[in-house]
Amino acid sequence: MALLALPAPYDFDLSTTRFRAFGVDFANLWHEGGLHRVVDGREVRIEAAPGGVDVDPLDDETRPIVLHLLGAPFDLTAFYAWAAPDAVLAELTTRFAGLRPPLAPDPFESLVTSITAQQVSLFSAFAIRNRLIERFGERHRHAYAFPTRERLARADEIDLVGLGLSRAKAAYVVALARSEVDVDALSTRPDDEVRSTLTALRGIGAWTAEWFLARHLGRPRAWPAGDLVLRKAASLLYGVGVDELGDRLDPFQNLSAHYLLMRMVAAT
DNA sequence: TACCAGGTAAAAA
DNA sequence: TTTTTACATGGT
Numbered sequence: 001m002a003l004l005a006l007p008a009p010y011d012f013d014l015s016t017t018r019f020r021a022f023g024v025d026f027a028n029l030w031h032e033g034g035l036h037r038v039v040d041g042r043e044v045r046i047e048a049a050p051g052g053v054d055v056d057p058l059d060d061e062t063r064p065i066v067l068h069l070l071g072a073p074f075d076l077t078a079f080y081a082w083a084a085p086d087a088v089l090a091e092l093t094t095r096f097a098g099l100r101p102p103l104a105p106d107p108f109e110s111l112v113t114s115i116t117a118q119q120v121s122l123f124s125a126f127a128i129r130n131r132l133i134e135r136f137g138e139r140h141r142h143a144y145a146f147p148t149r150e151r152l153a154r155a156d157e158i159d160l161v162g163l164g165l166s167r168a169k170a171a172y173v174v175a176l177a178r179s180e181v182d183v184d185a186l187s188t189r190p191d192d193e194v195r196s197t198l199t200a201l202r203g204i205g206a207w208t209a210e211w212f213l214a215r216h217l218g219r220p221r222a223w224p225a226g227d228l229v230l231r232k233a234a235s236l237l238y239g240v241g242v243d244e245l246g247d248r249l250d251p252f253q254n255l256s257a258h259y260l261l262m263r264m265v266a267a268t
Numbered sequence: 269t270a271c272c273a274g275g276t277a278a279a280a281a
Numbered sequence: 282t283t284t285t286t287a288c289a290t291g292g293t
Contacts, residue, residue: 023291114274114275115275115276117274117275118274118275118276119273119274119275119276119288119289120272120273120274120275120288120289120290120291121272121273121274121290121291121292122273122274123273123290123291123292124273124289124290124291124292125273125274125290125291126291127290127291128289128290128291161289164289164290164291165289165290166287166288166289166290167288167289168276168277168278168287168288168289169276169288169289172276202276202277203275203276203277204276205275205276205277206275206276207274207275207276208275208276211274224274226274226275227274227275228273228274228275229274230274231274232274261274264274270293271292271293272291272292272293273290273291273292275288276287276288277286277287277288278285278286278287279284279285279286279287280283280284280285280286281282281283281284281285
């Protein structure tokens with residue numbers, strides 16, 4: 001076990017809320033106060049520590065992936081300074097100081113996770129996704145490795161329907177796995193090209209493409225305007241439409257979205 | 269029991 | 282071209 005430093009401020013428990021708030025997450029498993037995830041075939045445990053997190057094992061293989069998982073690329077200092085004049089965000093950046101949104105380490109996993117979350121409640125989505133992970137993923141000591149693209153490419157749509165996906169979503173997932181699209185290559189493409197490439201695929205609309213930009217690539221200006229909770233936040237906290245709010249939050253739409261969502265999850 | 273939930277594509281108008 | 286509908290499960 002070794003210390004992995006993260007830029008201050010960093011609140012590990014707050015930042016990992018997503019992995020617990022909607023039920024158990026088999027791929028990002030909370031166990032005895034730590035986060036367990038399979039990285040390159042090995043289960044890694046991450047727990048809070050002064051100045052960052054303790055990671056076991058920490059080496060050249062796990063370090064860059066864990067840093068990405070924990071949202072290290074985000075510049076919270078610049079965001080907080082920029083947010084100060086905005087009454088809503090000033091309050092949220094104080095209340096949720098150290099919230100660093102996690103980033104999905106794998107592009108295929110990020111897309112499949114979003115597809116399972118389309119339309120249905122996140123409690124429902126997590127339950128269905130866990131069954132998908134259990135059926136097609138690989139179990140380690142505690143956490144599961146998320147199903148690989150190769151494994152899902154060989155899957156039968158009917159089996160995915162049996163796990164609770166709609167017939168349409170089952171077809172989206174299998175077709176995505178079998179497609180020719182190089183999802184890893186998207187990381188070097190500009191936002192608009194990522195959007196157009198992804199939305200050309202069946203089952204991936206603007207909402208899913210935008211969350212890919214936000215939660216996998218960590219692009220600062222990603223703004224899932226179609227998101228139901230963001231729409232509620234725009235109306236409730238700002239009294240404006242979600243598109244107008246997106247313009248107002250430029251160039252920190254992504255971090256703003258995460259702080260607004262945390263506010264909505266935390267209620268009141 | 270019904271209805272809604274961090275959408276999307278296809279059908280109908 | 283714009284509007285409506287089907288979809289599947291979990292929580293309330």
